[in-house]
């Protein structure tokens with residue numbers, strides 16, 4: 393009769409991982425084996441108590457139960473623990489000079505109207521107007537024609553249109569612009585304002601217990617796509633914002649902070665200029 | 677202006693953990709710092725992709741949403757990944773000779789009737805009868821009087837009474853016995869049968885993907901309490917069961933496997949004998 397190695401504190405990782413069947417998908421096996429090892433190492437390192445384990449079970453349960461079509465509390469948990477930005481970083485190790493990615497966020501909407509360059513996307517008349525200009529370039533500094541620039545921001549009350557249906561005009565502070573041969577873009581929006589992530593659930597409670605706030609620094613979202621280049625999901629952050637150093641979801645990168653300059657003569661109060669540099673997707 | 681270390685792949689752990697406020701409870705700080713480190717290490721080690729991250733978010737969300745008063749899918753997840761047994765092992769490092777713990781399981785019910793020694797707890801007349809006998813002892817081999825022994829098992833169809841309300845008699849295969857000065861216990865139940873954990877949810881799907889089955893080897897549950905001794909939560913496992921080496925929740929320990937012996941002359945078909953050894957709680 394073969395000797396059986398039953399589960400013990402010492403062999404816990406091996407005992408669990410040895411159970412995986414031979415036909416298990418190799419990638420799933422790799423991911424699960426690593427997950428079990430790090431999870432058990434964590435439990436052992438801190439000596440997790442049964443009372444703490446119960447708190448964890450309850451936290452995860454409530455986090456799942458708060459999720460619905462409007463709210464994804466597990467993504468919020470991933471965001472606030474830096475996991476979302478880490479996964480994004482691993483997927484987008486770009487060469488120096490290329491525009492960096494940041495979090496996509498939950499407020500993008502497909503199908504925003506495509507507008508001529510120079511159009512204004514702020515439809516509610518609120519906030520401080522700002523002209524956004526710049527170019528879409530390749531790594532050699534050559535303009536990219538046909539780049540599709542999808543932009544969105546909150547209004548001056550700190551809410552996206554989809555958070556206030558009926559209250560904000562549809563497509564308020566959203567638009568799509570397509571570059572011509574010079575790679576230039578040019579549109580008018582507002583100077584966005586900082587806003588808190590939803591903090592009335594388990595994640596908000598966690599942030600409070602950790603002495604953290606739920607605020608994101610003011611930012612304009614950009615999604616750049618082009619058939620020949622890698623998609624860019626990014627923001628422009630407003631230089632000088634109070635929350636740049638403490639973004640609740642760790643989205644800030646130094647290269648994404650832009651100066652908003654007051655305009656003395658012109659039809660907007662501010663202007664912000666930034667070029668975007670796209671790279672070819674990794675060849676397969 | 678101080679230089680700010682924004683989140684990067686390289687400093688991700690430090691960036692997240694540095695956010696914790698100075699007033700954070702020291703134990704919470706310790707647990708969260710370790711959790712974030714192991715979580716990020718896992719993501720980096722496997723190079724978790726965005727598609728895999730989406731699968732994980734969806735899995736966790738569905739696991740939370742399946743939980744209700746009858747079903748705790750996150751505990752099932754913890755059980756099947758060996759975390760529950762690990763937490764139990766850390767909390768109960770007992771000296772050699774003491775009875776080992778195992779999982780509590782979801783089917784205990786408070787308030788089962790206290791019965792005289794020798795009573796039969798099987799009320800539905802199903803299954804193969806078994807006499808359980810033994811003693812409750814201290815580490816010196818001295819009998820412990822006044823030990824409260826709460827026992828429960830499935831019936832021969834593999835279900836606990838609470839899983840089949842109206843179908844099984846109330847308190848079927850449950851009872852409480854209190855030892856006298858000789859420390860002996862003696863009751864009649866059935867030889868339990870192996871049963872699967874609930875496998876129609878995300879955890880069952882995970883087990884299938886991992887080439888694992890949902891079965892637990894047959895066992896009789898024991899909960900021993902006494903004012904002067906540490907509580908014991910354990911099972912007796914039926915020697916020879918097909919699933920001893922592959923308990924879906926990793927609950928088997930060699931010391932908990934007992935021989936069920938056929939009875940030639942007597943009023944039961946089987947007999948099982950086991951002593952339990954209680955220890956004093958750690959002094960504070």
Ligand SMILES: [Cu+2]
Pocket residue numbers: 429430431433434713714715717718
């Ligand atoms: Cu680890």
Ligand SMILES: [Fe+3]
Pocket residue numbers: 497499611613
């Ligand atoms: Fe945003």
Ligand SMILES: [Fe+3]
Pocket residue numbers: 781783895897
């Ligand atoms: Fe059980």
